[in-house]
Amino acid sequence: MSQKATKAVAMKKVAGKRKAANGYKLPDPIPSGEILRDVTKKEWQIGPSIGVGGFGEIYAASDVSDTPTKKGSLPYVVKIEPHGNGPLFVEMHFYVKVAKPEQIEEWKKLKNLKLLGMPRYLGSGSHECNGQKYRFVVMDRYGRDLWSIFLQNKRVFTLPTVLRVGLQIIDVLQYIHSKTYVHADIKGGNLLLGLQKGTENQVYLVDFGLASHYSQKEYKPDPKKAHNGTIEYTSRDAHVGVPTRRGDLEILAYNMLQWLASKLPWESNLSDPGLVHQQKTKYMDNIPELMKKCFLKTAAPAVLVKYFEYVARLRYDEDPDYEYCQKLLENGLKDLKCSLQGKLDFSGKGSVKRSSPKKSNNASPSKDNEAQSLDTKLYHKKKGVVASGTQQRKRAKEYRANFSVSSSSAESDNEHDEANNYKKIRNLNNADKKGKTKSVSSWRDCPSAVASNVHRAGEYKRINDNDKKDRTKKQKKETNA
Numbered sequence: 001m002s003q004k005a006t007k008a009v010a011m012k013k014v015a016g017k018r019k020a021a022n023g024y025k026l027p028d029p030i031p032s033g034e035i036l037r038d039v040t041k042k043e044w045q046i047g048p049s050i051g052v053g054g055f056g057e058i059y060a061a062s063d064v065s066d067t068p069t070k071k072g073s074l075p076y077v078v079k080i081e082p083h084g085n086g087p088l089f090v091e092m093h094f095y096v097k098v099a100k101p102e103q104i105e106e107w108k109k110l111k112n113l114k115l116l117g118m119p120r121y122l123g124s125g126s127h128e129c130n131g132q133k134y135r136f137v138v139m140d141r142y143g144r145d146l147w148s149i150f151l152q153n154k155r156v157f158t159l160p161t162v163l164r165v166g167l168q169i170i171d172v173l174q175y176i177h178s179k180t181y182v183h184a185d186i187k188g189g190n191l192l193l194g195l196q197k198g199t200e201n202q203v204y205l206v207d208f209g210l211a212s213h214y215s216q217k218e219y220k221p222d223p224k225k226a227h228n229g230t231i232e233y234t235s236r237d238a239h240v241g242v243p244t245r246r247g248d249l250e251i252l253a254y255n256m257l258q259w260l261a262s263k264l265p266w267e268s269n270l271s272d273p274g275l276v277h278q279q280k281t282k283y284m285d286n287i288p289e290l291m292k293k294c295f296l297k298t299a300a301p302a303v304l305v306k307y308f309e310y311v312a313r314l315r316y317d318e319d320p321d322y323e324y325c326q327k328l329l330e331n332g333l334k335d336l337k338c339s340l341q342g343k344l345d346f347s348g349k350g351s352v353k354r355s356s357p358k359k360s361n362n363a364s365p366s367k368d369n370e371a372q373s374l375d376t377k378l379y380h381k382k383k384g385v386v387a388s389g390t391q392q393r394k395r396a397k398e399y400r401a402n403f404s405v406s407s408s409s410a411e412s413d414n415e416h417d418e419a420n421n422y423k424k425i426r427n428l429n430n431a432d433k434k435g436k437t438k439s440v441s442s443w444r445d446c447p448s449a450v451a452s453n454v455h456r457a458g459e460y461k462r463i464n465d466n467d468k469k470d471r472t473k474k475q476k477k478e479t480n481a
Contacts, residue, residue, distance in 0.1 A: 026052060026055075026056065026057060026082075028129070028130060028132055029049065029057075030046050030049075030057075030059060030080065030129055030134075031046070031129075032046060032047055032048055033045065033046065034046040034127075034129060035064065036061075036078060036125065036127045036136055036138075037125060037127075038123035038124055038125040038136075038138065039123070039124060039125045040123065042063070042065070042123050043063075043064035043065065044061045044062070044063060044064065044076065044078060044123065044138055045061060045062050045063075045064050046059045046061055046078060047059055047060035047061055047062065047074045048060055050077065055081050055085050055086075055087040055088060055209065056079055056080050056081030056082075056085065056087075056088055057079075057080050057081075058077050058078070058079050058080075059077065059078045059080065060074035060076070060077060060141060061074060061076045061077060061078040061138065062074050062075070062076065063076065074141065075140065075141055075195075075196075076122065076138055076139065076140060076141055077138070077139055077140070077141045077142075078136050078137070078138050079091075079136060079137050079138075079139070080127075080134050080135070080136045081134065081135060081136075082132065082133070082134055083126070083133045083134060083135055087209035087210075088135055088136075088137065088209070089135060090208070090209055090210075090211065090212075091137065091207070091208045091209045091211065092124045092135065092137045094181065094208045094211045095119075095121035095124070095137060095139075095208065096121060096124065097179065098121075098176060098179045098181060099118060099119060099120055099121040100120075100121055101120045101121070101122075104116055104118050104120060104175075107175050107178075111171070111174075113171060115194075115198075115199060115202045116171055116172065116175060117168050117169065117171065117172045117202055117203050117204040117205050118172050118175055118176070118204070118205065119139045119140060119142075119204055119205075119206055120139060120140055121137070121138075121139065122138040122139055122140070123137070123138040124136060124137040124138065139206075140195075140196075141195055142192035142193065142194060142195055142204050142206070143192060143193040143194065143195045143200075144192065144193055145188060145189050145190070145191060145192050145193075146165070146188035146189075146191040146192075146193075146203065147187065147188030147189040147191075148188075148189075149188075149346045150188050150259065152346075153346050153347065155262045155263070156259070156260070156262055157259040157260065157346060158345055158346075158347070159260065159301055159303075159332070159336065160333060160336055160338040160342065160345065161259075161344050161345050161346060162256050162259045162260055163303065163329045163332050163333050163336075163338075164201075164333070164340070164341075164342065164344060165191070165203050165256075165259075165344065166252060166256055166307075166329050167326055167329050167330065167340070168202065168203045169186065169191070169203065169205060169252055170249075170252070170322055170325050170326055170329070171326075172205045173186075173245075173248050173249065173252070173322070174320075174322040176211070177214075177245045177248070177320070180213050180214065181208075181211050181212065181213060181214070182211065182212060182213075182214050182243045182244065182245060182247060182248050183205065183208060183210070183211055183248055183251075184210040184211065184212065184228060184229050184235075184238055184243055184247065184248065184251070185207060185209070185210045185228075185229045185230055185233075185251075186205065186233065186248065186251045186252055186255060187230050187232070187233055187251075187255060188255065188259075189207075190205060190206050190207045191203045191204070191205060191206075192204045192206055193344075201341075201342075201343050201344045203344075210228055210229060212243045213243070214243045214244055214245055215243075216317040217317075219242060219316050219317070220242065221240040221241050221242055222240075222241030222242065223241060224241065225238075225241035225242075225243075226239060226240055226241040226273075227239055227241075227273040227277070228241065229251070231270045231273050231276055232254065232258070232264055232266070232267060232270065232276075233251045233254040233255055233258075234251070234273075234276075234277075235247030235248070235250040235251050236250065236277065236280055236281055236284065237250075237316060238251075239273065239276075239277035239280070240277075242316070244316050245319075245320050246311060246314040246315075246316060246318065246320060249311050249314070249320055249325065250284075250311050253304075253307060253308050253311050256304060256307070257290075257294060257304065257308075260294075260295075260301065260304065261294035261295055261300075263294075264294070265279060265283065265290070265293050265294065266279040266280065284308075284311075284312050285312075287305060287308045287309055287312060288305075290308070291304075291305060291308075301332065302332075303328055303329060303331065303332030303335070306328050307325065307328055307329070310324065310325065310328070
């Protein structure tokens with residue numbers, strides 16, 4: 001059997017088996033070298049897979065008509081999903097209407113911009129491979145995402161870097177808002193650094209699967225769209241299913257706050273979108289309290305406070321003053337004696353003090369430290385596993401003891417949610433002991449996900465036998481220590 005035939009057989013074996021955690025069918029692997037023809041008959045050659053998302057797969061690609069400039073050079077990406085899925089359909093039509101290269105160039109000239117962090121639409125179409133039908137869209141290829149850099153740098157960015165990134169994102173938001181669309185899912189994972197020479201310090205906003213038209217006529221909540229987006233950053237409007245321009249600016253505000261303060265006050269409650277919405281509403285009505293909650297060791301940057309205050313004042317149908325927002329961030333950079341177009345420094349040096357207090361060696365675990373521990377498990381993809389059932393029950397007991405201490409309403413909300421998590425773990429462990437493993441309706445309800453406070457697929461690794469042995473050794477060391 002030829003090598004090509006062997007590959008085809010292997011691909012058929014996995015056909016129909018790959019699914020994302022959200023239930024969407026993932027595309028079967030496309031063989032490297034496959035040629036895709038878009039609606040204009042332009043040909044694109046598929047390279048290796050470089051990522052799998054919640055709805056589809058992304059491949060490096062090259063333009064067949066290009067003269068190869070460097071061996072292995074693949075300057076484009078092809079995003080592919082099965083025809084039965086829907087998000088790429090939405091994204092593809094958004095790109096067709098908003099992201100043509102000539103449209104972007106026209107805007108750059110109008111606003112006197114050298115760069116704009118808006119991906120270019122290069123092609124799209126349908127393709128059939130091994131009896132499966134797919135839709136695809138072609139874009140420029142970009143570099144690392146800010147979320148992975150954020151984690152690598154101990155969850156903190158410098159203030160100048162945050163302000164420069166903020167300026168770049170506001171440029172993009174003003175552009176897509178001018179086309180009557182909102183993005184609705186701004187986050188580090190959707191912000192990629194440029195790869196081409198001269199774009200290394202430019203951030204590009206990608207993934208328009210949730211992009212939608214906004215309305216200025218009527219504020220009409222839609223329960224079907226409630227809580228759309230990534231819960232940490234979802235705007236108050238999006239929590240009730242209303243896409244708005246002020247919502248995009250609010251989502252950016254939460255991102256900037258997290259980049260500077262390391263975490264957001266509601267991160268321990270992500271399994272309860274309604275509670276997160278309540279907390280955001282409370283804090284946006286009392287921004288000084290929000291800043292006090294996030295910055296324990298120092299005052300919050302004045303520029304961030306002013307930006308939050310402006311967003312909080314915006315009416316849902318009001319045209320945002322993008323120039324005012326940009327001026328705020330520019331003045332913040334000037335106060336720091338930093339240039340507007342400087343290098344994006346992700347070293348973390350000179351960053352704002354983080355909100356989590358250091359843990360004393362001889363002190364008992366505080367609620368803040370415990371929350372920080374869970375937060376670390378959530379965002380750092382470390383090898384190993386969560387604590388054993390005995391340790392979980394011990395920590396749950398410590399939590400119940402801590403409930404007797406009076407606290408603010410926000411802290412009580414956080415602790416109550418954490419306590420429910422530990423109670424759920426205890427019930428699952430007890431069921432296992434009796435030989436009656438409790439069935440779970442969702443991967444979010446499994447003990448590992450609950451204990452780690454994981455709310456997004458791909459944030460924990462399934463344990464194999466070797467991992468279990470490593471875990472046992474690690475737990476013995478921790479116990480002896």
